[in-house]
Amino acid sequence: MSHVYDDPRPFGGRVRRQTVAAAACVVLGLGLIGGAVTGSWLVGDSADAGQRGAFATAAGLWHNVPVDQLFPRTVTGRGAGPGGADRTWTRIAVAPDSGCADAFDPLLGKALAPAGCERLLRATYTDATQSHVTTVGLLFTEADAAGMRSLETRFKNEDLYRRTDLMPRPYAPRGTVAAGFGTAQRASWTVSVLTDAPVVVYAVSGWADGRAVDDPQPATDATRSGATTAPAQAGLGHEAKGLADRVERGLRKSVVAASEQPS
Structure with missing residues (x-):
């Protein structure tokens, strides 16, 4: 200057x-x-x-996307098993799409009620050895983005993801290896409240032989190194978490694909 x-x-x-x-x-x-x-x-x-x-696109997937896209006949889980082992799940049956009446235990139904129920889709899978069975569900809610964030915050803050009285119910199709998969056979489970879609993804696993489980354990605990419960030792936490994760990934891919389609 x-x-x-x-x-x-x-x-x-x-x-x-x-x-x-x-x-x-x-x-x-x-x-x-x-x-x-x-x-x-x-x-x-x-x-x-x-x-x-x-x-908005995600909200309409339950009637806009083929069931084989939401619940593939075969799901591959690379590294999804204990110790990073690969997993393959085969779909046994798909439940008729429905509302949520009697679909959940009373307390879980009450916890999910603020989000509403637009549609519930469920399918049951078995592992490659047919030793385990897992039901995975997609609850399409009536909530907006703020409602889903509120629901997720409550589940997180109140630790509702880990409560054994909030386990999802299995879908046990007759005449299959999952026919004996009832509420007493639930061994491990996971629930995921999405905030970028009006969807709650869940999965619940058990043994295919119909044995009752006295100590069910949430997948977050059953997949930890050193866990010694029967569900953890059998890898049932990995079954629930691995299958739920891959169905959720498929849901997100479907949203992207549907969003990119010309109007």
Whole structure:
């Protein structure tokens, strides 16, 4: 800035010039800031609109996507078993889509009630050895994004994911290896409340021989290293978590694919 002080014009002229220059800088700066803020709002609006669109798309998947896409006939779980072993599950049967009346134990039904029930889809799988059976479910709720966030927060803060009186019920199709898979046979389970879709994903596993379980354990505990309960030792926590995770991934892929389709 030394050239300013070398200006031969009177000091007042220099002040006026500096004032004008400063004002121009302020105007330019405000313009740039305003443009940046406006741009961020536009980007935010676009992102929010995309999220709202994906949420709405997910809400309609239960009647817009083939059942084989939501519940594939065969599901591969690479590294999903104990010690990182691979798993393969074969679908035994798909339950007729339904509402939620009598679909859950009373306390779990009460916990999920604030989100409403648009549709419930369920399928039961068995592992490659037909030693284990697992029911996986997709509960399509009536809630908006705020409602799903509220439900997820409650499940997390109150530790509802781990309560044995909030286990999902299995679907036990007659004439299959899962015919004896009742409420007393539940060994491990997982429940996931999604916040980017109006969906609750869950899975519950047990033995295919119909044995009752005295100490069911949530999959988060049954999959931990060193867990010694019978469900953990048998890998039933991995069965529930691995299958639920892959059905959830498939759901998300279906949302993306449906969102990218031309209108």
